[in-house]
Amino acid sequence: MQNTENTLAERPVANSEAAKTYEFVDSRGLALRWNLPESWIRDQVRARSADPLPHIRFGKYVRFRWGSPELEAWAERRIVSSSNRVVGRALGKEST
Numbered sequence: 001m002q003n004t005e006n007t008l009a010e011r012p013v014a015n016s017e018a019a020k021t022y023e024f025v026d027s028r029g030l031a032l033r034w035n036l037p038e039s040w041i042r043d044q045v046r047a048r049s050a051d052p053l054p055h056i057r058f059g060k061y062v063r064f065r066w067g068s069p070e071l072e073a074w075a076e077r078r079i080v081s082s083s084n085r086v087v088g089r090a091l092g093k094e095s096t
Contacts, residue, residue, distance in 0.1 A: 022065035024056070030064050051077065 027045070031038040044053040045062055054070035056063050064071060 022068050024063040025066045026061070026063055030066070033066070 025033070027041040028038050031041045034041075041053065042062075043049065045055050046052065051074070053064065054068070054074055056065065
């Protein structure tokens with residue numbers, strides 16, 4: 001008989017993201033890390049927000065995966081550079 005018992009350490013991981021664990025933080029923790037008001041964080045979670053913060057609900061409790069690609073991508077979409085402004089203005093004008 002072969003030993004078919006595999007431990008987690010012996011199992012191959014297809015995706016390195018699958019092996020990564022994230023710290024769960026609440027709205028207060030995220031607000032402290034981003035230096036923003038906690039009320040602003042809570043507003044960004046609500047369904048009426050156009051692009052809600054990626055979060056996980058544990059019943060009435062909301063948590064965020066600190067360092068997750070989803071949270072990082074959400075923050076990246078808010079970066080405004082001078083080139084973004086120029087493109088926005090150029091797209092708003094009609095060409096002659």
